[in-house]
Amino acid sequence: MSGLSQAFTPLFDKAALGAHRARAAAGLGRHDFLFREAADRLADRLLDCKRRFPLALDLSSRGGILAQVLDGRGGIELLVESDAAPPLATRPGGLRVIADDELLPFAPHSFDLALSVLGLHWVNDLPGTLLQMRRVLKPDGLLLVSLLGGETLTELRQVLLAAEAEIEGGASPRVSPFARLVDAAALLQRAGFALPVADTERIIVTYPDALALMRDLRGMGESNAQADRRKNFTRRATLLRAASLYQERFAEATGRIRATFEILTLTGWSPHESQPKPLKRGSAQVSLAAALTSAGGPGDAGGAGTP
DSSP states (O other): OOOSSTTSOOSBOHHHHHHHHHHHHTTGGGTOHHHHHHHHHHHHHHHTSOSOEEEEEEESOTTTHHHHHHTTOTTEEEEEEEESSHHHHSSSSSEEEEOOTTSOOOOTTOEEEEEEESOGGGOSOHHHHHHHHHHHEEEEEEEEEEEEBTTTTHHHHHHHHHHHHHHHSSOOOOSOOOBOHHHHHHHHHHTTOEEEEEEEEEEEEEESSHHHHHHHHHHHTOSOOBTTSOOSOOOHHHHHHHHHHHHHHHBOTTSOEEEEEEEEEEEEEOOOTTSOOOOOTTOOSSOHHHHHHHTTOTTOTTSTTOO
């Protein structure tokens, strides 16, 4: 992803993103099912970690969805919720801060836990944001975040490109680029996290038609905010053709269309001397061949596969 340096063009228009989220804030409760599902899954992982977190940070909190899901669980004693959209960061209750995910206004080593649910796919500099999150964590602090992955809305991406090429004779960016799983663990390592883990899950959601999906994305505040997007309105004929193609290509037997959301989950720890460390290269005391033999591998006459 592009950095914030003047030498690079940002992927996303942060002003547009803020406007989309602010516009969606009042009705978000009618469209927040995906955020709540992702928050539930992140909460399950946190509950598996049997330790206390005196001070935790929730980036892109969207008015406290994760806090509502956790409902005091997870070992968190005090949760600071941060969101760049004022309507989502100033709702009553809790300790909330208006802040850009890419410009964290917190002192180094402030938090025991840093969380984020489906927000970091909108940052221009994901490695830089992860680095900032590591810096605000105390030593041995936990990072646990989810973000949308590269297979998200693959169906919508295909039909919009096809419809625009057919109707308008060309295509423009319509669905944001997302991080790939293969890059996720490397990004954690690049940001200096210890014991990095990245995994993926897919959620399939069905809608009556493609236009209902697009309305839902708008209600989520997830409309297109790419910096190089076309600024004029999409032609009605293009939208209708995209909806028709969606129905042709991705309809279920019931007639409803499916939409894929890929959720990447990243876990890492701020380095601390107490954490397990990999052995130095060449320090093994037993050869691989000997280990396989003792484990009943190919060198063991009684092993599986022996005539």
